[in-house]
Amino acid sequence: MGVQAGSLRFMEQVHSADVALVHGLPEAGEVPVADALVSADGSAPLAVMVADCLPVILAGTSADGAVTAAAHAGRRGLLDGILANTAAALRDAGAAEIHAWIGPAVCGKCYEVPEEMLAQADHLPGATSKTSWGTPALDLPGAARRQLLSLGVSVEMVPGCTMEEPQLFSHRRDAPTGRFAGLIWQSR
Numbered sequence: 001m002g003v004q005a006g007s008l009r010f011m012e013q014v015h016s017a018d019v020a021l022v023h024g025l026p027e028a029g030e031v032p033v034a035d036a037l038v039s040a041d042g043s044a045p046l047a048v049m050v051a052d053c054l055p056v057i058l059a060g061t062s063a064d065g066a067v068t069a070a071a072h073a074g075r076r077g078l079l080d081g082i083l084a085n086t087a088a089a090l091r092d093a094g095a096a097e098i099h100a101w102i103g104p105a106v107c108g109k110c111y112e113v114p115e116e117m118l119a120q121a122d123h124l125p126g127a128t129s130k131t132s133w134g135t136p137a138l139d140l141p142g143a144a145r146r147q148l149l150s151l152g153v154s155v156e157m158v159p160g161c162t163m164e165e166p167q168l169f170s171h172r173r174d175a176p177t178g179r180f181a182g183l184i185w186q187s188r
Contacts, residue, residue: 001045001183001185002185002187003045003185006026007024007026007044007045008045008046008047008183009022009026009037009039009044009045009046009047010031010047010049011031011032011033011034011035011036011037011048011070011072012031012032012033012034013034013035013048013049013072013074014033014034014035015035015072015074015075015076015077016033016034016035016076016077016080016082017035017077017080017081017082017085018033018034018035018036018082018085019034019035019036019037019038019069019071019082019085019086019089020032020033020034020036020037020038021037021038021039021040021089021093022037022038022039022044022046023039023040023041023043023044024043024044035071035072035073035074035077035082036048036069036070036071036072036082036085036086036089037069037070037071038067038068038069038086038089038090038093039067039068039069040067040093040094041064041065041066041067042059042065042066042067042068042185042186043186044068044185045183045184045185046068046069046070046183046184046185047070047181047182047183048070048071048072048181048182049072049179049180049181050072050103050105050162050169050179050180050181050182051162051169051170051171051177051178051179051180052074052105052106052111052162052163052170052171052172053072053073053074053075053077053105053140054071054072054073054074054078054102054103054105054140054141054144055070055071055072055073055102055103055104055105055180055181055182056070056071056072056073056083056086056100056101056102056103056144056148056182057069057070057071057100057101057103057182057183057184058070058071058086058087058090058098058099058100058101058153058184059098059099059184060090060091060095060096060097060098060099061095061096061097062093062094062095062096063094064094065186066186067090067093067094067095068184068185068186069086069089069090069184070182070183070184071083071086073140073144074140075113075117075121075138075140078124078127078140078143078144078147079120079121079123079124079127083144083147083148083151084147084151087148087151087152087153097154098152098153098154099153099154099155099156100148100153100154100155100156101155101156101157101158101182102141102144102145102148102155102156102157102158103158103160103182104158104159104160104161104162104165104168104180105140105141105160105161105162106140106161106162106163106170106172107139107141107161107163107164108129108130108137108138108139108140108141108142109129109130109131109132109137109161110131110132110137110161110163110164110172111129111131111137111138111139111140111163111172112131112135112136112137113136113137113138114136115136117136117138118136118137118138121138121143124143124147125143125146125147125150126139126142126143126145126146126147127139127140127142127143129142141157145157168180
């Protein structure tokens with residue numbers, strides 16, 4: 001990939017709205033407990049691991065160069081504000097003109113949830129949906145896109161539904177299963 005061996009930064013993802021700022025190479029055993037990582041100078045290669053949740057990769061420009069982030073946006077984290085917190089952390093680090101890429105995830109036609117869980121998402125525009133078979137569902141990719149756009153972040157959707165496409169890992173379809181990664185780094 002063109003990154004220094006051992007330099008890829010991971011996080012212990014816990015479905016929170018917590019963001020961690022990271023610098024350069026990780027110290028031995030250093031894995032922040034968070035659902036987003038921000039590299040204020042873009043020097044740390046960042047990774048987010050998913051199997052139905054949204055991998056969201058963000059990049060912004062600052063007076064000093066790039067500011068980058070990788071976020072894990074599952075249902076709980078998205079509802080609690082992980083993307084708003086990540087955008088705020090990027091801006092706090094000096095980022096302007098932020099762009100996000102939302103990777104493959106379970107789509108709104110496949111993410112079936114109980115009616116009570118659907119009601120918890122009422123505050124998040126674009127989150128409520130129906131499955132292709134007519135039951136309550138959440139559209140996390142659509143909600144994430146709308147939220148990021150409302151925060152002044154441009155968005156590109158990377159297609160793919162983890163439930164529908166067997167080449168993508170899906171916890172809902174194949175538990176237990178592996179994970180795929182969203183990555184971002186600034187080449188030097």
